[in-house]
Amino acid sequence: MSSENEQIQQQATLRQHIETTVTNLFAPEDDSLRYALQAAKEEGLPEIQITPLEGKLLQFLATVSNARKILEIGSLAGYSGIWLARALPADGHLITLEVNPRHAEVVRRSFERAGVGQRCEVRVGKALDLLPQLGPEAPFDVIFIDADKAPYPQYLDWALTLSRPGSIIIADNCVRAYREPQNTADENTRGLLQYDQKASSHPRLLSLALPMDEDYTDGLTISVVLPA
Ligand code: SAH
Ligand code: DHB
Ligand code: MG
Secondary structure: OOHHHHHHHHHHHHHHHHHHHHHHHHOOOOHHHHHHHHHHHHOOOOOOOOOHHHHHHHHHHHHHOOOOEEEEEOOOOOHHHHHHHOOOOOOOEEEEEEOOHHHHHHHHHHHHHOOOHHHEEEEEOOHHHHHHHOHHHOOOOEEEEOOOOOOHHHHHHHHHHOOOOOOEEEEEOHHHHHHOOOOOOOHHHHHHHHHHHHHHHOOOEEEEEEEOOOOOOOEEEEEEEOOO
């Protein structure tokens, strides 16, 4: 191997070492989180949940904003939902929207197992069909967007409708669109890029993107809703 390749390899190993150490220190998974991952695996669900540090960041953001009502779009197996629900007080409420009934069943089991079943509700259906029904339950203090990518800009519009000044809106996966931003034939890439365009320029949002997965090629876009 050329020395340049060796150097790249060394840097990757070092980054991995740091990521593992920091994750073990600040975001270790307990039995409940591991159960959600295991249940997902056994049911053949894709392994596309957020990372532990991203989960801890969601929990952190929900905690600093004193969240009582949280909305999640895209539940998968309940992994991110557990991190979020742990920031809620006993009388808090998390609603998570999931199109796949099989996924929803796993989520409900994972929530029960994690002891957050009382505060969490899984609604089954397409997010764009369910979001218009949420008016009476709004405003949400935290909204986490992590479902299909093409409608991300519409999900952001709904998040603004269902929030209040001070609400925090987080979207997973926009950062990955910068791997191939010229690939606008792909509706997912288009949706993710438009989301970041909108989040970064909207007069009622203060936003940033954090590349924060293992190799910094994906991450979270975070916004706070400003006063009107
Ligand atoms: N937030 C989860 C990962 C979500 S993966 C975690 O980090 O643990 C994306 C999920 O969105 C999948 O379960 C998928 O079935 C769901 N999904 C896809 N399209 C959807 C839609 N239109 N409405 C609601 N959920 C959808
Ligand atoms: C995919 C979706 C996600 O939400 C994610 O975090 C990673 C991958 C996907 O559909 O491939
Ligand atoms: Mg995601």
